[in-house]
Amino acid sequence: MRSRKYILSILLTFTIIIKCISFTQISTYASYVPVKYSSELYAELNASDKNITASASTSPPTLHARYAALIDGDNNRLLYGKEADVKAPNASTTKIMTLITALEICGDDYVATTSAYAAAMPDVQLNAVRGERFHIQDLYYSLMLKSHNDTAVIIAENTAYYYLCTLSDKDRNELLYDTAFINSYNSDSSFIKDISKEQSRILVRIFTDLMNKKALELGCTNTHFVTPNGLDATDEYGVHSTTAYELGVMMSYCIKNSHFLDITQTQSYTFHNLSNKEYSVTNANAFLSMYNNIISGKTGFTADAGYCYVCAYKDDEHTYIVTLLACGWPNNKTYKWTDSKVLLDYAKNSFTKQNIFNDRKTFNICVTDGKCKNINVSIDENYSAYIKDDDSVDIEYNIPESIKAPVKSGDVIGSVDIIINGENVKQYPLICSNDVNKRSCLDNISDFIQHLLSFLCISVIK
Structure with a gap:
C-alpha cells in the first residue's frame, strides 16, 4: 500500500511539471478568451447590419453632357454615372491636378522663371514674357481663377526643376530624360529663360x-496627362484624357488640401512679378455663387473636349463631387451650370446618409496544429454611405472556421465586405495581432506523456 502511494505521488508530481512546462510554452505565444461564432450567428450578424432607412425616390437626371458622374466625396462611391468610365478629353479641368501636384512638391517661397516655350502658349494667357519671374504662390491663382495656359507651363517647368533639386545625383542619373542642360540644382530657376523649346x-x-503618378496613386488607371494645361494633345502613350468618374476621384482628393480650397474659392486676386508689374485675376467659376455650398470647381473648354466642369459641394452632412465632360460646344456654354444643378438636386432629393457599419465585433477562429487552439480577431470600424430607396446593401463576413498554424501577427485571415448594389465598395481586412507557432514533435510527445500519466494515475488510484 505504501509503495502504491509512493508511485502515485511521483506520477502526480511528474504530471504537474509537464503541465507547467506546456502552459508556459502556450502562454508565451498567445492569450485568448475563446468566443465562438457559428455560421448561423454570422447570418444573424449580416441581417442585423442591414438596418437601412430608404430615402424618397426621384427619377434619374437628364443631362446635356455626354459623360457625367456624381460621386460621394467621402468614399468615392459612384452615385450616378452617364458613360462615367469612358475616356474623354477633359480640357482645363486638368489644372486641378496641375495645382495639387505643384502644391505637394514645390516650396512655398520658390521663385519661378518664364521660358520662351511657356510664353508662347495659346489663349487664355497671363501674357507673361520670357524671363519674367514670379513667386510661384501667386501663379496658382492665375492658374485656377483665370485658367491661364502659359501659367500652367511656367508652373510645370519650375516645379519639375524644383523636384529635380530634391533628388540625389543617383536618382537624377536614373531619369529617362536628358537633363544635362541644367548646370546647377540650387533651386535658382533663372536659367529657364534661356532654355530651348525641346528642353522646356x-x-x-x-x-x-x-x-x-499621382493619378495612379489615387486609383485612376484610365487617366493620362500629356499637358499641364489640358490643351488637346497626344503622345506615345495615348490621348490626353480621363473619365468622368476618375476626374471626380481626383477632385475628391484635391479638396482635402486646405491650400487648394483657399485658392479655388478666392473671388479675385492681385499680385506682382519680381519687377513689380501688377496683375489681377478674377474667378471664372460662376457656379461658386450660383449654388449654395459649392466649395471648389474648375471649368474647361477645347475643341475636342467641349465644355467641361468639375465641382465639389459640401454641407454639414454631405460631400458630393459632380463632373461633366463634353457638355456642349459653343452656343451651349451654360449647359454645364444646368447639368451641375440637376445632378446636385438629384443627389439631395434621392440620397440620405446612413450608418451601414458602426460596431465592434470579435470573431473566434480555431487554429489547427497550433500551440494555441483559438484566436480572436476584432473589427471596430465605422462606415457611412449615401443610400436611396432601391439600393441593395449587404455586409459579408468572410471568415474561415479554422486556420492552420503557424500564424504571424499581421496576417490577413478574413475580411468584412460592404456591398452596395452588387459592388464591393469597402473591404475591412481582419488581421491577426498575435503569433501562433506550429506545434512541434516535442509538444506532441508532451501531450502523449500527459495523457499516459493521467491514465496511470487513474489506474493507480483504482
Whole structure:
C-alpha cells in the first residue's frame, strides 16, 4: 500500500511539471478568451447590419453632357454615372491636378522663371514674357481663377526643376530624360529663360509624369496627362484624357488640401512679378455663387473636349463631387451650370446618409496544429454611405472556421465586405495581432506523456 502511494505521488508530481512546462510554452505565444461564432450567428450578424432607412425616390437626371458622374466625396462611391468610365478629353479641368501636384512638391517661397516655350502658349494667357519671374504662390491663382495656359507651363517647368533639386545625383542619373542642360540644382530657376523649346518640353514631361503618378496613386488607371494645361494633345502613350468618374476621384482628393480650397474659392486676386508689374485675376467659376455650398470647381473648354466642369459641394452632412465632360460646344456654354444643378438636386432629393457599419465585433477562429487552439480577431470600424430607396446593401463576413498554424501577427485571415448594389465598395481586412507557432514533435510527445500519466494515475488510484 505504501509503495502504491509512493508511485502515485511521483506520477502526480511528474504530471504537474509537464503541465507547467506546456502552459508556459502556450502562454508565451498567445492569450485568448475563446468566443465562438457559428455560421448561423454570422447570418444573424449580416441581417442585423442591414438596418437601412430608404430615402424618397426621384427619377434619374437628364443631362446635356455626354459623360457625367456624381460621386460621394467621402468614399468615392459612384452615385450616378452617364458613360462615367469612358475616356474623354477633359480640357482645363486638368489644372486641378496641375495645382495639387505643384502644391505637394514645390516650396512655398520658390521663385519661378518664364521660358520662351511657356510664353508662347495659346489663349487664355497671363501674357507673361520670357524671363519674367514670379513667386510661384501667386501663379496658382492665375492658374485656377483665370485658367491661364502659359501659367500652367511656367508652373510645370519650375516645379519639375524644383523636384529635380530634391533628388540625389543617383536618382537624377536614373531619369529617362536628358537633363544635362541644367548646370546647377540650387533651386535658382533663372536659367529657364534661356532654355530651348525641346528642353522646356523635357521639364514639362517630367511634371506630367508626376501628375500621372499621382493619378495612379489615387486609383485612376484610365487617366493620362500629356499637358499641364489640358490643351488637346497626344503622345506615345495615348490621348490626353480621363473619365468622368476618375476626374471626380481626383477632385475628391484635391479638396482635402486646405491650400487648394483657399485658392479655388478666392473671388479675385492681385499680385506682382519680381519687377513689380501688377496683375489681377478674377474667378471664372460662376457656379461658386450660383449654388449654395459649392466649395471648389474648375471649368474647361477645347475643341475636342467641349465644355467641361468639375465641382465639389459640401454641407454639414454631405460631400458630393459632380463632373461633366463634353457638355456642349459653343452656343451651349451654360449647359454645364444646368447639368451641375440637376445632378446636385438629384443627389439631395434621392440620397440620405446612413450608418451601414458602426460596431465592434470579435470573431473566434480555431487554429489547427497550433500551440494555441483559438484566436480572436476584432473589427471596430465605422462606415457611412449615401443610400436611396432601391439600393441593395449587404455586409459579408468572410471568415474561415479554422486556420492552420503557424500564424504571424499581421496576417490577413478574413475580411468584412460592404456591398452596395452588387459592388464591393469597402473591404475591412481582419488581421491577426498575435503569433501562433506550429506545434512541434516535442509538444506532441508532451501531450502523449500527459495523457499516459493521467491514465496511470487513474489506474493507480483504482
